[in-house]
Amino acid sequence: MELLVEQFASLNLLNQFWITLFLIIPMVLIARTVVAGTRYSPILIIVIFGLSMGYILVHTGVAEPGITAFPMVNMVASSTIIALIVSFFVGGQELRKIFSNKPLKNEEMVIPSSQEAVLGTTRTQIVMIIRAFFLLIGIEGATRTLIGTSTSSLSDVYPLIAYIGIVGSIIFIDNRATITNKSLYIRKGILEIVGIIFVLYAAYLIAETIEPLIALPQIFFAMIVSALAGAILYRWSFGPTIKALLFAGIPVVLAGNFMVGGSRIGEAFTIEGMGAVLSYGFFGQLFFMFGGIAVLMFFAKTNHVRNLAPGMAGALSHSGLTGACTAGDLGAEAASRAPIMINIPFFGHVFVFSVLAISAENGALWIWPSLLIVAVGLAFTILALKHLRIANHDDAKEIKALMQFSFGWQLVAVFGGLLLLTLSTIAFDYSGMAQASAISHFGLFAAIQEGMFGAESANLIPFIFSMPFLVHPVVFFMFGKAMKDGGKMPIKTVYIISAIGVIGLMISLFVI
Structure with missing residues (x-):
């Protein structure tokens, strides 16, 4: 019996992974296709597709409001803070440069491919969108494992989700892009992943410590820690993790949230x-x-x-x-x-x-x-x-x-x-x-x-x-x-x- 349960859990994890991937990534790509050749943002289309998808899932009986049947979609939707940490870090870098009168331009390690893989999206961009998805589930899974959060049917396999997400994000590097130092670029990406997980964990510990005095949310401390890190590391040139989350982190998070919102x-x-x-x-x-x-x-x-x-x-x-x-x-x-x-x-x-x-x-x-x-x-x-x-x-x-x-x-x-x-x-x-x-x-x-x-x-x-x-x-x-x-x-x-x-x-x- 235990063996059957374990097999079911493994099958459920794989199903959740592929379903979530094929629900969210095409949504972002289609949105970019619709606005290709215009000056409009694809987020406008992500709104419409996301809300529609969530509503249809419930209307057809595939899921209930909140789409709890797809816990990995909810993982992506609740990873808002991960996408924001990257923006706070970059903002901290820019603020340091402004206040210290150091208008430095960090070294660019990548020349992106200009070859269009999907209408409106180049090869490098599509790789960054997929990588952002892997990063969000991987970092979210790792953080939930460290904190001990249990909010879905996948709680027993958070370490495996973290592994799949992080390894997947490391593998997805565009081979058509020109990278000056590939090994350094990959190492930078791994360090950035570790850094984001550290910020999330540190913010959680600080929030828990001061909760008896005042219940400030985790995101407040995540902002302070990440912005401070950006100010200290103002010379840091971006690796694949920051690049992907800056470009596609917010669209992917919003796609997940709109699906959950549409279901309600x-x-x-x-x-x-x-x-x-x-x-x-x-x-x-x-x-x-x-x-x-x-x-x-x-x-x-x-x-x-x-x-x-x-x-x-x-x-x-x-x-x-x-x-x-x-x-x-x-x-x-x-x-x-x-x-x-x-x-x-x-x-x-x-x-x-x-x-x-x-x-x-x-x-x-x-x-x-x-x-x-x-x-x-x-x-x-x-x-x-x-x-x-x-x-x-x-x-x-x-x-x-x-x-x-x-x-x-x-x-x-x-x-x-x-x-x-x-x-x-x-x-x-x-x-x-x-x-x-x-x-x-x-x-x-x-x-x-x-x-x-x-x-x-x-x-x-x-x-x-x-x-x-x-x-x-x-x-x-x-x-x-x-x-x-x-x-x-x-x-x-x-x-x-x-x-x-x-x-x-x-x-x-x-x-x-």
Whole structure:
């Protein structure tokens, strides 16, 4: 009997691996094919395909809401923090260079192959997408083994998953790419894997140690440790691990999350009060994104993507825009600036997560600290707009002004939104989900996914977080149009969309 159980477990693992691989990788490749030859981001298509796939799996009876029948898909969906650690590391490198006046360019060890393997995706890119998948399951499996987390039917085989993922990621190197030193390049990739696992484990231990004092989420400490590591190792040239996760980590994670979110569409709409949460998330995307762009346009007199894309990616910790920037979809300048802007607001998360942790314990927002944080955010935003207006296209001045804006607008958006939500009838745990989705905030999403607002919110957040991505046709259409027009965003259209967002937000809060 034991032998039969072991054989079944082994068969289940292999089935889960191949099913997950063939569900997620084609989704990312098809998305890139659809937008091939345009300036639009494939994340827009990943949203549609992911939600549809999750819904179809449940509708056809193949899976239940949450797709627990596919635990490896859930592993990929819950590996958000792994993709973010790489962005934090790169951001730490860039910040060190800026503050120490060391504009160094790290040695590039790889010349990618330009041969197109799939329409819209080169050989090197397809290898990085597959490698990112292996890395996410491998590192997640290794971390769960170290921590002792048991969250699925695969918990007994986490070490084997870790082995398959890590070995697979080492093997997948594009043989058509030109690599200056192959053995060193592979060794760098292995060291980067070990480094990410160390950051995850260290962040977990720190979070567990201070939990009796304040329940800060693991992602907060992961950000600090990885950014610090980047600042120390600012000369580190990227190996295959960082390259793959920068390029494809966020799209692969989002594909998994959208599948899980899509599977809960039917279930979520039956929950009382969910209509207001979803409406707030939808119109919040329009208001906080395009309202921030409108502020930059009107007061800072800038409407170029090199400022707007990384500025808003950092200011909202926006998952979709972050993925589009780091993948290079919005130009080289946005790609280089985005990791910096993503890091800066997270230094303010000591206030964000501490206030939210206390608020979650009390079941209501802690008002006076929230008001103070919004005031500080407004001060930084005003200062940033002034500096950006007089930057006169100077790269260093623009970056420093955008850093101030990212920090300031993030505080205004997160706590301004939560203060607005206190005026409505939406419960506080639902308010956290609503605000995370309204700004596509990766950090807040990961914290809720870890259980900051309880088990129900942790289960529902993939769906709540996914639905406002239906606004992304507007977001990426606008950025895509700007890229086609030399990087300039259409000003009047942005103002109109912002006004629609304001009206929709008020209806969500006080009418629905």
